[in-house]
Amino acid sequence: MFENQMSARALEARLGEWRDGGSAYRALSDRIRLLTLDGRIPTDSRLPAERDLSARLGVSRTTVTAAYRRLRDAGFLVSVRGSGSVARLPGVPAAHVGPAAGGILDFSKATMPALAGLPDAAQAAVGDLPGHLGGSGFDPVGIPELRAAIADRYRARGLATDPEQIMVTIGAQHAIALLARVLVGRGDRVLIEMPTYPHAYExxxxxxxRLVPVSVSAAVPGEDPATAGWDETALVQTLRRSNPVLGYLMPDFHNPTGRTMPVGQRERVLAAAARQGTVLVVDETIAELDIDRAGEFAPFPAYAEPGQPGDVVAIGSVGKTVWGGLRVGWIRAERPLIRRLVAARSANDLGTPILEQLIVVRLLAEMPAILEGRRTELRVGRDHLERLLAARFPDWQVPHVDGGITAWVNLGLPVSSQLALAARNHGLLVPAGPRFGLDGAFERFLRIPFCYSTDEMDLAVDALGLAWDSLLRHPVPDTGYLADVV
Structure with missing residues (x-):
């Protein structure tokens, strides 16, 4: 039995406008292949029966049969007796391997390389481990040393916090999933930004x-940056009219647009959410990765009015600042919610590994210096990527960001999925714009991280250039499809 059994209706929604004027079966197989590479069709998902999909798409069964056969030949589909056609990846690409070496350069993950001092911190933490070996090792809330260190970090950034307001998790994604399970009931409305972090909406x-989207736009070169960002009118109206139980926001260096929510807007959004009783879950995993942002920004909950009803929950982790392989994150919330989360956690896991927590305790003490080094790396990467894209793609709109790790590039044509698929053929794995939206939105956009080395970015832009040239040889009509759909 496969967990993911995709209906014809669900696949049709993911496919979007897949027809390109050429061979129907090739276009269909190419789009399914892209969706699989992009993660929008999870591996091991059972695809719809050929008869069901052909009826849903309004094409002949022969077309679907030929598309599935082409996917099987390429290793993206296998036939399992009694289970039909199952999506697969032909191989797992090796990250950080350049196309010239015959491998895949993986730009699908916006994450920095491991911190240089991480091995030393890990070795030192081993010396702290004996003090914790007398217990069971199952730690659903977090060791006292780490909760205190995280609380200290919040206080240093301007938000009074006690260790009892902290729960340690297995990374930020685990925190989001746990909060969703505890706070959201089936059919509840949830406000979410569009575009957004894909694993959050999943x-x-x-x-x-039931997701209720509100748009966040990137800055357009040559226009007033103040016009970009959150559609505040729509956001406040959505809170009032939809009365969502929860809202998921990334107010600092929003992924993928890179925008930061102004202080005044934070205060108004918090007040609007409090009036409706909406719990705001604020993802701050990238919040401290500023490069040259003007002004001082405290953690988001600090802007709430004293005594204001409603809850604001903050999520953090070391996945972006230290290393993605160090799976330690946290939730900052009021004590009653922390107790609910601890009670609910054991249904899925029994706690965060002790040794990894001890490593993070040592690293948090050095966080100001760590952040300064990361900001220097990101400044070099951002400036280098902007120069590369301006030289190679003068018609693309590349917004200038003052922090974060990604650029949300407007291609000018609704071809992001085709470009991502073509780039894969030239050794680059990059997510298409619709990966960050719902129902095929953002075909004009491509997320390009600048947290990689300059050599890797050179290779990535070369691969994008080859892929773009291959698309231009076969012009795509600009239908305006999903250009600004939210």
Whole structure:
């Protein structure tokens, strides 16, 4: 039995406008292949029966049969007796391997390389481990040393916090999924930004949420940056009219647009959420990765009015600042919610590994210096990527960001999925714009991280250039499809 059994209706929604004027079966197989590479069709998902999909798409069964056969030949589909056609990846690409070496350069993950001092911190933490070996090792809330260190970090950034307001998790994604499971009931409305972090809307959807999107736009070169960002009118109206139980926001260096929510807007959004009793879950995993942002920004909950009703929950982790392989994150919330989360956690896991927590205790003490080094790396990467894209793609709109790790590039044509698929053929794995939206939105956009080395970015832009040239040789009509759909 396969967990993911995709209906014809669900696959049709993911396919979007897949027809390109050429061979129908090739176009269909190419789009399914892209969706699989992009993660929008999870591996091991059972695809719809050929008869069901042909009826849903309004094409002949022969077309679907030929498309599935082409996918099987390429290793993206296998036939399992009694289970039909199952999506697969032909191989797992090796990250950080350049195309010239015959491998895949993986730009699908916006994450920095491991911190240089991480091995030393790990070795030192081993010396702290004997003090914790007398217990069971199952730690659903977090060791006292780490909860205190995280609380200290919040206080240093301007938000009074006690260790009892902290729960340690297995990374930020685990925190999002746990909060969704505890706070969201099936059919509940949840406000979410569009575009957004894909794994967030997947966790919320898995909890049964009905997503209510609000747009966040990138800055356009030559225009007033103040016009970009959150559509505040729509956001406040959505809170009032939809009365969502939860809202998921990334107010600092939003992924993928890179925008930061102004202080005044934070205060108004918090007040609007409090009036409706909406719990705001604020993802701050990238919040401290500023490069040259003007002004001082405290953690988001600090902007709430004293005594204001409603809850604001903050999520953090060391996945972006230290290393993605160090799976330690946290939730900052009021004590009653922390107790609910601890009680609910054991249904899925029994706690965060002790040794990894001890490593993070040592690293948090050095966080100011760590952040300064990361900001220097990101400044070099951002400036280098902007120069590369301006030289190679003068018609693309590349917004200048003052922090974060990604650029949300407007291609000018609704071809992001085709470009991502073509780039894969030239050795680059990059997620298409619709990966960050719902129902095929953002075909004009491509997320490009600048947290990689300059050599890797050179290779990535070369691969994009080859892929773009291959698309231009076969012009795509600009239908305006999903250009600004939210």
């Amino acid at each position: 966790a919320l959807t898995a909890a049964g949420a």
